[in-house]
Amino acid sequence: MKTDMNWQQLALPIVVTETTPNFLGEIIQETLALTRRLFIQLQRRPSSLVAGIIQPVMWLVLFGALFQNAPKGLFGTTTNYSQFLAAGVIVFTAFAGALNAGLPVMFDREFGFLNRLLVAPLASRFSIVFASTIFIISQSLLQAAIIVGAAAFLGAGLPNAVGLSAIALIVFLLALGVTAISLGLAFALPGHIELIAVIFVTNLPLLFASTALAPLSFMPSWLQVIATLNPLSYAIEPIRYLYLHSNWGLNDVVMQAFWGDVSFGGALLVLLGFAMVALISIQPQLRRTLA
Template sequence: MSKAISSLESTRAPGTVPGLLSAEFWQETLALTRRWFIQLKRRPTSLVLGIAYPLMFLLLFGAAFQNAPRGFLGGATGNYLQFIAAGIIIFTAFGSALNSGLPIVFDREFGFLNRILVAPLVSRLSIVFASSIYIVALSLVQTAVVMGVCALMGANFAAGWGGLPVLILAVVLLVVGFTALSLGLAFVVPGHIEILGILLVLNLPLLFTSTALTPLAFMPPWLQWVASLSPLTWAIEPVRHLYVMPDWSLTTPILNAPWGQLTLEGALLALLLFDLVAVALVGNLLKKALR
């Protein structure tokens, strides 16, 4: 990585400051991204645990509620395993995104982040871009594995190949938003003890205040409001719709929320808005931290 960054500095034209769309910036970003994949190759624990943890929920909850009555599923077709598959898939991606700030904190504590910051970088935002690209790629790999396990267990993806781009879009939009928040948090907390505590507090409550494991109609009114406004629900419901409906449309209502009906298109737009808000919230913070 140091050789790549050094080569960037040596080829930079005197007196020029390349922008974020320049080839130099993206070459630098890819060099930093490659570092994360090298770490993953040496220590694949994060990849394995990121798959094993949600699969544990799939196996336990799938077995516990396999005889759930059809009314429990809120009128959705298929069994509970097919119902929960969407929640587990999104929970897998969410877990990777939520933990994305942790490696940055360890880089801070071990002094490696300071070494990167004093390097002749085109833009220090490449650090953030590299982490985001890595987490998105990692989440998609973990999601693909979980989808394969769900298929082996009998949860078939009804929408077929045509629905995969929508599923990928929902996963990526969710991951980008929570990755931005997690990276912002990584530059605020004092150390890894604090961020681990925060992640532990957020992980399961965010899961259970969504429609990952139970339909919205099964919840009490106050929890219906909370779950219907959760970004996790906005990602889960489009994927669930694709799992149970072979004939789908972007304008089809997928959630009867207390405040009205949410369409598949509306859920994706809500996720996009969530991303914009998340990036805006942490943008100034990251600029100050990376000066």
Template sequence: MRKTNNQIDSVLFTPYVQFPRPSILKLGGNFIQETYALTKRLVLQAHRRPATLLAGLFQPLLWLVLFGALFQNAPIEVFSTSNSYRHFLTPGILVFTAFTGALNAGLPLMFDREFGFFNRLIVAPLISQLSIVMASALFISSIALLQTFIILLLATFLEKTIYWQSFLLITIVLGLLTTALTMFSISLSLILPGHIELLALIFIINLPLLFSSTALVPFSFMPTWLQIMASINPLSYTIETIRSLYVTTDLNWTSCVVKTIWGEFSLTSLIILMILFNLILGFFVTYSVNKKIK
């Protein structure tokens, strides 16, 4: 069957336009691929410089051993259900390890800014620039959680009083704290002009937040003004929650885990507060990324 001239003209001169249909699964797969590639780059950097990871693990172990030995004869049973000061100190060291690691999350991004690599990532044809932030957050959070998990295992082996049933809840609480502080540090790395300012701010924040929490002593041992500061400090809520989790076997979601001058908080309310804290900092880091890109 032969085609007529009109049919041939319609085939030759009518453009064939196929509109692309963006697939959510395809976009999500590309975003995961970008995040994986950027995270792998950070893993390779850490593999070439393992001293940083070892120092992040060695420092809290020193705190645990030295402070635990320094106050081993303290009458800990007077103000705590723990059987030794090292047992009382372990939650504070766990939170301090996660806190320190998460605060340093902005340093790789800051160095990328100073060396010009961040500008290359911005102009690269990425599906979303948030994959840059996601890779840094995922890498630092994983390292911080790995360090705290090692310390928790060592403390469990030494004390033999930490219940394995509470490991999952302790991991969730530490994960929420680490994620929030990681986003805060990444936001600072996009706002501050250089790594000198970021390191100075980290040094200023680090120890004051530690000593104004219940990591070393309970609320009852603090003066009133310090109790107010400790009740505002988010580290105190995380420390007291973990302390309640690993000394109590019959803890449920409605049990009181934190007692401050503002009142009592159950495990459910504290998880909700930490999720809200993460959402607020998530909006903050998204705003910082969009502002920096513009």
């Protein structure tokens, strides 16, 4: 018996399920997991965080007492040196912490943990860099908040809510740029000895070549030129302006450089440009290392 088969009726529906990976979600999950690992390490060894808070508070106390009887007008319009110094201590603490950002990555390299991460099925190996950046910036903002509170307790005063938000933005931009440079060095230098040497050589010279401890008018002309090229000065002067002026705007002049006046908004643009240049400059090194 010949049977006519209707292949269209016999054909069964075939359901094809494609699992499209959520690339962005996986990166966020990896970044949060690696960031949590860094915070667990900090919880187990909180000495670095505690030292990063005690040292700047001691600076506020000791330097404030040292220049308590300084001649009027030596530090600008304020006679309160703690108020003048608070901005420099906030910025230098964020700078020093961000400059050490490459050390955990360097130790992971030397102990072999970074190689394990590189062979792991990560959606993006840049999550390693993202986690370190989030950790360092969070730590810098926490230290800055404590120093602001300590400076207020010592008589420096406290900016309003908008001013505090501006301080957080300035600390974020500076920490972002310096963290990028430190992470680039961590992947480029052969070991932690070289990275620590770079940190030691860079730390104090950039502090004294900025307006952290003294105004531009107090410096010789050649040091004024260097200070106005130092990114730290563009973070210090806007914060100092917030402490000295309750009413402020983006067009207010915060620093008089050798080429002209620098406004509050101009200083923010310089910090933003510094962070962008730092992030772009480390991309080739990161791609070679994480490839």
